[in-house]
Amino acid sequence: MIRAYRAELLSVPHDAPDAVRHEPDGLLVVEDGVVIARGAYPDLADKYPDVEMLPGLVVPGFIDAHVHYPQTDRIASYGEQLLDWLDKHIFPAEKAFADKAHADAVAAFFLDELLRNGTTSALVYPTVHEQSVDALFEAALERRMRIVSGKVLMDLGPEGLQDTVASGRAETEALIRRWRGRGRLGYAVTPRFALASSDAQLADAGALLAKHPDVLMHTHLSENVHEVAAVAARFPDSADYLDAYDRFGLVTPRSVFAHGIHLSDRACTRLHESGAGVAVCPSSNLFLGSGHFNFGQADRHALRLGLGTDVGAGTSFSMLRTAGLAYQAALAREDRLDPFRALYLATAGSASLLHIADRVGALEVGQEADFVVLDSAATPLMERRTEGADLATRLFALQILGDERAISRTYLLGECAYKRTP
Template identity: 75%
Template structure:
């Protein structure tokens, strides 16, 4: 048994501030007590120190927050981040599909998976829902690397039998390889599985039926795909699924809309679709840097709130332009203003931590720095740059947090901890 404690300025937002006015929990001089990687106590240092007088205490300067949880990111695309000149469908053809074909080589997948997870950790991201490629061993490579780092990672083989040559599977391999991966990885470490059709246009009706059957057969797996990201994409989906009420309905008819469904983007949704999402318990991974980079549009936070849709935050690298969830939260604020919504800094922190955790069905494990949860956390330095230091000097908590989201990036991450242990991610 290993027990230790961390003293510092502790902040978390375990519930949505839109629903719970007292969701923000803050101890300016707090103590986090961790036993074998699990938080066993949290509170004011003055209250807990006498009770845990025999526990070694490490004082951490800065702001201690839960480890960031990236609700949508593509590890095979990291080497194509900052690829110029196209919107979604052309960008996939020109930049992304050629890059993903290289993952037919397992050694390439192993190399990129390790670099990708280290980049997440360097930016303070401790959990993520990750797109691999159509190759089953791209999942094995990612999960092997995640096990070595003790990270909480969810992923699953991409299904795309209508994909380009070199990236197309078949309905049968979609079924057999997904079943084999679920059997191989279920219950290992801190890993989870997601049935992952790329998007409606890259899977046949037969394959989408198989995806729905996999989801129904395995109640512990998620559904992870894309939805209503780009207007040209939406038009192509409407042209293919002529009987569907909208893009979401194209998935719904195959049993793919439910409480375990995570849809990336959702920026061109009808009120009918939003009502159905709220009713079903499905949720959206909001990806603002990607939406701006590909010229796709601005997510409507107010519409989502009206319909009670679960939200998380995703970087969506490589269309997303940064691995930093701080930076992503800052862009989310700016994108929200374009639709007249003022994203509160505490709600932005919620979306990047406990909100994403709830969306990914791991909210009992991580995201809130609560007793009983795993001790994944990040230490942020409000004085990481001269400008941040000047802006946050004498600032109150909300101003400090907002400045970190607008001006911060990987430089503001002073330390990343996985289950109470600091990781070397330099």
């Protein structure tokens, strides 16, 4: 079945992050969930006369490059920096995911919240429990969302959140067999962070990554000064935090490292050489007092970047809001993040980081038709600020003032999966 949508279209190409593709009066044509034509409406109108009007600015579906679904119910937890916050708020909450029914309920809410915020794809942390992955993948399969996830490995975790090298490997292998190739799902080998796994488990994670060339590696890196110091004490022979992973074969083109706030130039050089990338998480970086990502340093080293909400340390599921905070974090270091690059990071940049850029992120012909309709008049203030404004000003205002209220509709594979109620 062919569907043709007429709207203002905007995207930033995967292969040209400094470029912008914009059709003020555009037509997006979808067949069987895939974009088969895109261009100016007058150029395509004769071929596709039956169209549906979409009121608003259509952009690719947002791609959250780092988020924790089990932390949904602990968003806005008061008073601690990273390591104490984990002990006090997060680890107790994650123990509940031993119960599959609890995992099912949270996964369903989490994915619906993503759609309500215009997020159509995500790289997601579950918990150490095998069934937490099953719950997420089952819910994603039902919704036809593109989700990448994998059982957390943490044989040095607290009581109730520990696996072993053997059980972690066995459960990971079983999950890969169970979910590989199903729907729009992908797998990621997921050591929680360097402090949560023994050397033997980190080495085994590297072996798993080498064995399965279609999976990602997803973990945390250089998020907090106290964490960085603890890693340095744990791995005294490592050059830096990244090197603690590198020695176990975990720094590859398929590696996604969340945060990367406190990186040495040596680590940045190695990230660039390896092809690994960083999911920038400005909301959680601010909320936990961890610091601000150094865009200037990252650009000097040509690092691959995406954008993540990092809920529950992140305080919003909105990638618009997260893009706005990324601008503020950059400016705090006297760098400027223009709104088109912020859109790139939230769409095509994150898609590239997750190795799904051939499928989503730019609304190009041949890609899956995941997209969002943005309403720049969603609130009286946004309407007043954007009335008569040029494209860059409207997009910037959406990022600074916008949140889930600015999401008019979310489409998956060309079909409406969420529509805002009046």
